[in-house]
Amino acid sequence: MTTPPLLTLSGLTKAYPGVVANDDVSLTITPGEVHALLGENGAGKSTLVKMIYGLVKPDSGTMQMHGAAFHPNEPRAARAAGVGMVFQHFSLFDALSVAENIALGMEDAPKLGTLSKQIRDVSEAYGLPLSPDRIVGDLSAGERQRVEIIRCLLQDPKLLVMDEPTSVLTPQEVEILFKTLRKLSAEGTAILYISHKLEEIRSLCDSATILRLGKVVGHCTPSETSARDMAEMMVGSMLKTPLRTGKTQGDVLLDLQGLNAKSPSAFGMPLRDISVQVRAGEVLGIGGVAGNGQDELLAALSGENLSDPGMILFKGSDIGQLGPIARRSLGVLAAPEERLGHAAAPDMTLTENAMLTGAVREKLERRGMLNWPAATRFAERIIRKFDVRTPGPGNAARSLSGGNLQKFVIGREVMQRPEVLVVNQPTWGVDASAAASIRQALLDLADNGAAVIVISQDLDELMEISDRFAALNEGRLSEPRPAQGLSVDEIGLMMGGAHGMEVAHV
């Protein structure tokens, strides 16, 4: 490569009390290059990109942009130099529209009408369907991400940093995104792409830098390196693929008979005539594009939203009218997608969050009085069993990283020995080894005779662990089919084909 580099990092070091987040990290990105940054949670990827984006100041080392020294003091300076960033956690206001949210992030925003037109233009040019007038609170996670991406694209960046952008997208949506990114790359925009989905990186990225415990442990050309080799460089050891031991399926535990549910919010998705049976020992994988009824299905099964009589049967008896506590005591448990604010209360401690769903089955309460020491012990057991990295159960849920909190949330339900467990996006934004351990826990649960429903947008995950696969499309569930031997095309058709793309060409 003879092109002069766009961005050069040399010897960047950043230490926090007790931990060196980045230790002598160097890398080079040329214009138009798609550069992957690989590493487990806590490997220092976030700290590194935060230094590039001006959120964190390095202790030592230098950065150069177009050959000139580059020390962004704040994100504004980084943006002015042409760095755009799409964060893994969205910073959007639920009550405002897409256009208003984008205007808030801009230095000198044009009038809303003009901006809406720009948003439409960019979203069509790059095939990211998004209506500027919709209220963000009613958007799915996938759609929210498009808002963040378009927000960056409007600023015409020279370097686009993307933190795990595909974790909420379907194969078709990922293809759209990759087209967008390849188009940007062809136009000369460099992309720094953080992910742990190795196949994606192999198909998209020109080069990769692998971080482990804050240090660069290797560079490679992803298209010429196997996913397994990259994963092992990342983890520093052999990777365990989830495996199942037995394959005995028992009685029908959960029986949905024509489940209909009105949408709780104006822009949500109603559930339409969903019928499916899940047996003991079985994992049913449910795929589908975000916003096609996943949240509503979980709410109907967890008991947050009640259903009409005769629609949801557990071991033959009607539970559609029971609330979450009654369902839990029967053994029907759930873990929603949104970790912060839905599955867990962000400002409450892990002990309190263990109490949140564990009170009944773990006998943490007697006649309404709560047994806090027992809740602490329960939280400690989850932390130990699921390897949750935190100083202790007295820490607030929001102080944990996404992957660790996810391990805690899934662990909390798995530890309660459910008979039916419904999880939505169990490994969203979780690194490879943590995701593997969560999947293994779900498989072990099924092997021990539970019926497990995994709702996910990660098809690789669903193919890896499901016995049968079905897809949600506009609130309807397709006929479940054995997961083994399903082709990507067949899956795509079950999901309603190129669902997300239709809007873009209208």
Added chain:
Amino acid sequence: MIRLEKRPQASQTFSWAAPVLAVLATMVFGGLLFAALGKDPLASIETIFWQPLFGDFAFYYRPQLLIKGAPLVLIAIGLSLGFKAGIWNIGAEGQYIMGAIFGAATGLAFYPTESFLIFPLMILAGALGGWIWAMIPALLKVKFGTNEILVSLMLVYVAEQFLASMALGLLKNPEGFGFPGSRNLQQYGSAHNAELITGSGMHWGVVAALIAVIFAYMLLARHRLGFAIRVTGEAPRAAKFSGVNPTRLVLFCMGMSGLLAGLAGMFEVAGPSGQITIDFNVGYGFTAIIVAFLGRLHPIGILLAGGLMALTYIGGDIAQSQLGLPAAAIQVFQGMLLFFLLAFDLFTNYRLRLGRAEAA
């Protein structure tokens, strides 16, 4: 450059230090205000904070502390339960009035019969009055999604009109020579909320306030319902997921705050005030909102805050009469207290950074 940075965890130290710092800052800036008005700042502060407790006439003022503090604490405890869950009952003043009217009317209905059953009946009636008045915004909220802030606040003014009508009409003292106002319950033994120990200021309302503090503390720390209240305030969706029924929680919190406000009104009308008059209410229901926040919505904090508020009221009265400070200056002083509390409160969740920001 100075900037604020969110703490990874709320600071325990600061959540307790903030009220103390707020009181100190109020003393400093209040002192400056009094100095600007031409009064000796130290003497003014001393009059407000020291005289009622340890001054020459403290034997008179100390009971007043209990009398003024008890309704504030009783109402604030009820309000804090709702506030913690994000349910905003702003109409405690109205519920206080209705509790007083229900309580007094029940007592007067038996006049002049003497029975030990009358006072307990009045307590029940007072609680019922406040509860009913709070159930109006609660039911409208859960049935039609109305805003409980507006409805409960507007019902205060309805209650005030109702009070005037009662004082001039149904409950007017037939032997009162046409003056507005009911019979004086202090002169009706069975209905009188008398001091339990003469000269102490200790009446049944004080006992009720202490019981409410203990009850609220147990509820929030140890009971499922208290936990449901806290989770709902922190993360409503997580609360619903865990199995909290939001409708029932609204009804409980509104009902409980109305009930306690009604009790406060009943104890006041049967004791320190003695009768239903047009200007019976003096704003306890509104001041209790300040007390609830000053006490960090924590039962023990509310107990201390109620005492402090009562102190500034009584000390303020003394400062007015002895030093000639204008009443408005005292109100500004009390306002400062809440202002500084909210300002220092910020540091519970944020810390000040000098120089450039660094995110972890």
